Each structure stands twice: as C-alpha cells, then as structure tokens.
Amino acid sequence: MSVLELLGLRTGHGRRMVSEAVDLCIAAGEVLCLLGPNGCGKTTLFRTVLGLLPPLAGQVLVQGQLVQHWPRAEFARRVGYVPQAQAGVFAFEALDMVLMGRAARLPLLARPSRADRVLALACMQRLQIAHLAARRYTELSGGERQLVLIARALAQEPALLVMDEPTASLDFGNQIRVLEQIAVLSAQGMAVLLSTHQPEHALRVATRIALLGRGRLLDVGEPRAVATPSALAGLYGVGEAAIAAHLSSGLSAAA
Numbered sequence: 001m002s003v004l005e006l007l008g009l010r011t012g013h014g015r016r017m018v019s020e021a022v023d024l025c026i027a028a029g030e031v032l033c034l035l036g037p038n039g040c041g042k043t044t045l046f047r048t049v050l051g052l053l054p055p056l057a058g059q060v061l062v063q064g065q066l067v068q069h070w071p072r073a074e075f076a077r078r079v080g081y082v083p084q085a086q087a088g089v090f091a092f093e094a095l096d097m098v099l100m101g102r103a104a105r106l107p108l109l110a111r112p113s114r115a116d117r118v119l120a121l122a123c124m125q126r127l128q129i130a131h132l133a134a135r136r137y138t139e140l141s142g143g144e145r146q147l148v149l150i151a152r153a154l155a156q157e158p159a160l161l162v163m164d165e166p167t168a169s170l171d172f173g174n175q176i177r178v179l180e181q182i183a184v185l186s187a188q189g190m191a192v193l194l195s196t197h198q199p200e201h202a203l204r205v206a207t208r209i210a211l212l213g214r215g216r217l218l219d220v221g222e223p224r225a226v227a228t229p230s231a232l233a234g235l236y237g238v239g240e241a242a243i244a245a246h247l248s249s250g251l252s253a254a255a
C-alpha cells in the first residue's frame with residue numbers, strides 16, 4: 001500500500017488555484033523529489049498533504065485514509081514535516097526542540113522519558129549537532145536551526161517525512177550529511193517527499209523525481225529519465241547547454 005496517494009489533487013489558496021490534476025503516490029522506502037521554479041506551488045502542495053490547507057479538489061490519502069479523517073494526534077505520529085528554515089519564536093534549548101518530535105508518541109501530559117532524551121540526542125549526533133543541545137534555538141544560525149528541525153523529524157520516526165528544501169541554508173558538508181540521512185531513512189522504510197532547487201541533489205537521493213510546472217505536474221518517474229537537461233531547461237526557462245554543463249560539473253564533483 002502507498003504511504004501517500006494524491007488523487008486528482010487541486011491545490012490553492014482560498015479560491016485561487018495553484019496546481020491541478022496532481023496524481024502521485026509514494027511507497028514505503030521511496031524518496032520522491034519535487035523540482036519546480038519559485039512560486040510553482042511546492043510548499044502549497046506540501047501544506048495540502050499535511051492537512052494545513054484544504055484541497056480545492058481531489059484527495060490526499062495517508063496510509064489509505066483521507067488526511068482530514070485522521071485524528072490529529074495519530075496523524076502527527078505518522079507524518080513528519082521539516083519546513084523551510086524558520087526564525088525561532090520561543091527560546092527552547094535545541095535538545096528540547098528535538099524532543100518535541102517525540103511528543104506525539106507520548107501519552108497525554110506525559111513527560112519525555114530518559115530513553116526519549118537519549119534518542120533525541122542520538123538524532124542530533126547523526127547530524128553532528130550534539131554540541132548545540134544546550135543552546136537556545138532562537139540564538140542558532142539559519143543552517144543550525146534547519147539541522148535541529150531535521151533532527152526533530154528523525155526523532156519523530158514518522159512513516160512519511162515531508163521536507164521543504166531541507167538543504168537550502170546548509171553549508172556543503174551539512175548538505176551532504178542531510179542527503180546521506182535521507183538515504184538512510186528510506187533504506188529503513190520511511191517514505192520521503194522533499195523539494196529542492198538543486199537538481200543534482202534530487203539526482204543523488206531521489207528514487208523518483210516529479211517536475212512541477214506552473215499549474216500542473218509535468219512528469220514523474222525515474223530520476224535520470226525525468227530530470228534531463230532538456231526537461232530542466234523547459235522547467236526553469238534557461239538554456240539546455242547551460243543546464244547540461246551545470247549538471248555534469250555537479251555530478252563529476254559528487255562522483
């Protein structure tokens with residue numbers, strides 16, 4: 001069974017449609033990467049998948065059940081979200097932010113156990129940010145905050161992880177670390193839906209790539225069959241030769 005199914009989905013804000021006729025499914029262990037230009041509707045699609053925006057038409061099913069029918073606490077156990085890097089509002093310690101990933105797994109009003117703290121710290125260690133555990137989230141850099149949000153999603157252990165440009169504000173080493181963690185999570189059976197503005201990241205980590213143009217899904221399939229220089233040239237409105245040169249230099253650097 002698919003972990004996530006989008007059937008004839010139309011997304012938008014109020015009555016303003018952003019994309020329509022989106023049909024996609026993601027199975028356990030798959031990494032589906034969404035590529036598309038600024039403003040094409042990737043975040044809108046993610047927020048609709050998360051039940052934060054109502055679909056204008058069509059259906060979103062998580063583990064076979066309509067998103068709006070999941071009790072929120074159950075849904076929070078199954079679906080993790082790493083939003084685009086956010087400024088912190090509350091001055092929690094970074095470890096407490098990561099521990100919040102365990103919250104949906106605890107009985108009502110229960111405090112995290114020692115085992116939860118050990119697991120949260122282990123998630124920070126996986127991303128090499130354990131040294132930030134006692135720092136205030138509000139005082140971290142954008143990239144450090146992004147890594148804390150990713151550690152929080154790791155601690156949550158969801159069936160589906162939605163990541164909105166997870167590598168956007170990270171340095172080169174941390175980009176690689178996060179891509180490696182995505183590969184580990186999918187090998188463990190997690191379904192991952194993510195977006196990126198770096199096609200070379202998608203080629204590196206995705207099991208399938210979806211191209212979202214303005215208003216509709218243009219293609220979905222095997223990464224190298226979908227993210228071709230000619231398709232990317234059309235998607236982003238730049239020359240095919242420039243795309244080919246960029247991708248080949250990125251791939252040889254990554255090889």
Ligand SMILES: Nc1ncnc2c1ncn2[C@@H]1O[C@H](COP(=O)(O)OP(=O)(O)OP(=O)(O)O)[C@@H](O)[C@H]1O
Nearest residue numbers: 013014016018036037038039040041042043044045
């Ligand atoms: N809260 C909102 N109310 C109305 N329109 C919105 C809202 N948020 C986004 N939009 C519009 O919806 C469209 C899609 O925006 P969205 O943020 O989903 O794009 P995106 O593909 O994630 O962009 P980017 O790559 O720049 O992050 C844009 O035209 C945007 O202006």
